[in-house]
Amino acid sequence: MLATLVAQPFHADNWVYEEKYDGDRLLAYKEHARVRLLSRNAKDRTTRFPNIAQAIAKLEPISLLIDGEVVVFDRQNISRFQLLQEGKGKPTLADFDCLYVDGKDLRRRPLSERRRILGEVVRSGGSLLLSGRLDKNGLKSYEVAKRRGYEGLVAKDLSSPYVERRSKFWVKVKVQQEDEFVIGCFTEPHGSRQHFGALLLGEYKNAKLLYVGKVGTGFDRATLRSLYQKFKPLVRRNSAFTEPPSEKNTTFLAPRLVAQISYQELTADGKLRQPVFLGLRDDKQPQEVLMPTTAEL
Numbered sequence: 001m002l003a004t005l006v007a008q009p010f011h012a013d014n015w016v017y018e019e020k021y022d023g024d025r026l027l028a029y030k031e032h033a034r035v036r037l038l039s040r041n042a043k044d045r046t047t048r049f050p051n052i053a054q055a056i057a058k059l060e061p062i063s064l065l066i067d068g069e070v071v072v073f074d075r076q077n078i079s080r081f082q083l084l085q086e087g088k089g090k091p092t093l094a095d096f097d098c099l100y101v102d103g104k105d106l107r108r109r110p111l112s113e114r115r116r117i118l119g120e121v122v123r124s125g126g127s128l129l130l131s132g133r134l135d136k137n138g139l140k141s142y143e144v145a146k147r148r149g150y151e152g153l154v155a156k157d158l159s160s161p162y163v164e165r166r167s168k169f170w171v172k173v174k175v176q177q178e179d180e181f182v183i184g185c186f187t188e189p190h191g192s193r194q195h196f197g198a199l200l201l202g203e204y205k206n207a208k209l210l211y212v213g214k215v216g217t218g219f220d221r222a223t224l225r226s227l228y229q230k231f232k233p234l235v236r237r238n239s240a241f242t243e244p245p246s247e248k249n250t251t252f253l254a255p256r257l258v259a260q261i262s263y264q265e266l267t268a269d270g271k272l273r274q275p276v277f278l279g280l281r282d283d284k285q286p287q288e289v290l291m292p293t294t295a296e297l
Contacts, residue, residue: 001067001097001162001163001164001165001166001167001169001170002165002166002167002170003154003166003167003170003171003172004166004167004168004170004171004172004295005171005172005173005174005292005293005295006171006172006173006295007173008173009138009139009141009142009153009173010138010139010155010173011137011138011139012138012155012157014157014158014159015138015155015156015157015158016111016133016136016155016156016158017133017134017135017136017138017141017142017153017154017155017156018096018131018132018133018134018153018154018155018156019094019131019132019133019134019145019150019153019154020145020150020151020152020153020154020172020174020175021069021071021079021094021131021151022071022078022079022080022081022151022178023069023070023071023072023079023081023084023094024039024045024069024070024081024084024281024283025039025040025067025068025069025283026038026039026045026049026052026067026068026069026070026093027065027066027067027068028052028053028056028064028065028066028067028068028093028095029064029065030056030057030059030061030062030063030064030065031062031063032062032063033057035053035054035056035057037049037052037053037056037070039282039283040283040284041283041284041285043282043283045070049070049091049093051090051091051126051127052070052091052092052093052127052128054127055093055126055127055128056093056128059121059122060121061101061102061121062102063100063101063102063103064098064100064101064102064121065098065099065100065101066093066095066097066098066099066118066121066122067095067096067097067098067099067162068093068094068095068096068097068131069093069094069096069131070084070091070092070093070094071084071091071092071093071094072084072088072089072090072091072092073089073092074089076149078148078149078150079094079151081178081260081278081279082218082260082278082279084279085260085278085279085280086279090127091127092127092128092129093127093128093129094129094130094131094132095118095122095128095129095130095131096115096118096130096131097111097114097115097118097162098114098115098117098118098121099114099162101117101121106162107161107162107163108161108162109161110158110159110160110161111156111157111158111159111160111161111162111169112158112159114162115158118130134153138155141153141155142173142175145175146175149175149176150175150176151174151175151176151178152172152173152174152175152176153172153173153175154170154171154172155170155171155172155173156169156170157169157170168295171295176262177262177263177264177265177266178260178261178262178263178278179260179261179263179292180258180259180260180261180281180284180288180289181201181202181203181212181258181259181261181272181289182201182202182203182204182209182240182255182257182258182259182286182289183199183200183201183253183255183257183258183259184200184201184202184209184211184239184240184241184252184253184255185199185200185239185240185241185247185250185251185252185253186198186199186200186231186250186251186253187200187214187247187248187249187250187251188249188250188251193224194221194224194225195224195225195227195228196224196227196228196231196251197216198214198215198216199214199215199216199259199277200213200214200241200245200247200250201213201214201215201259201261201272201275202240202241202255203289203290203291203292204286204287204289204290204291205290205291208242209240209241209242209255210241210242210243210270210291211241211243211244211245212266212270212271212272213271213272213273213275214245214247214272214275215259215261215272215275215276215277217275217276217277218276218277218278219277223277227280230257230280231251231253231257234253234254234256234257235251235252235253236252236253236254237252238252239252240252240253240254240255255286256286257280257286258280258281258282258284258285258286258289259277259278259279259280259281260277260278260279260280260281261275261276261277261278262275262276262278263275263276270291
C-alpha cells in the first residue's frame, strides 16, 4: 500500500499521523521458523538484514506478515537513507501494519484493528519498533515533524482497509524535499576529482525522460569509484533525455539507475535547487520515477 502525496498538512477526524521514515520499505514474512524480508520489487533482503530476520523469527505468531520500513537512525534519532545505503549504524524495522497473523487475513479489517494486533505482536526494542505516532491533531503533527527534522509525515484513515496500490486512505506530506531520480548521464571530473563530475538527472512524464538538473555533491571517493564501475556497462551513444541538456563533455547512460536525492526546492522551470546525492535505490524501477503530482483530499 502506497501513500498519495498532498501539498498541505491537514487535520481530519478518525485519522492518525505518523513519522515518515527515510529508508527502504520491507514486507516481513514468517512461517514457523522461516523468515523472508522482501523489498517493494520482491528482492530478498533476508541476508542483508540478519538482525531483523532474527527478531521477526522470535515473535510469537506461527505465521505472520508485517509491513514496515528498514531504517538507520542518526545521533538525533532521525532516520537517514544515506546511513542505510552506506551500511553505517544498526538497521531497524519500523513496523506500521500487520496484514496476516496465524491464519487470519487482516487486509480488509480497519487499520485501527490491524494496528492493535500489530501492537500485541511487536514490542519496540532491539531491531524492531512500532512506527511513531505524532500529535492527534494533523496540523500540530506537521509542526512536530518540522521541528524534529523528519522527512515528513504520513496520515492514515483508521477505518481504511489495506489495499495493494497507491491510495488516499494513506497520504503523505513532505517536510524535507527528497525524491528518486533517474541517472541519464555524467560529466567529466575537474581538478582533483576522479571518475566523474556531476550526474544529470531526470523523471518520466508520459513515458518521456525529462531533465530536472544535475547533482555534484554528496559523493566521497569510494562512492565516486563505485558508481563509475556501475556506469561502465550502461554507456551509450545517444541521450535518454527527450530534450538533452546543453552540457559539455557528458557521457550518456542507459536509464537504468535510480538515485535518491535531497534538495531545497524545485524551481519554477522544474529544476532541482541545491541537490545532494544520498545513494542508489535498487528497490524501484526507473519507469516508476514519475514527475510528482499532488492530490486533493
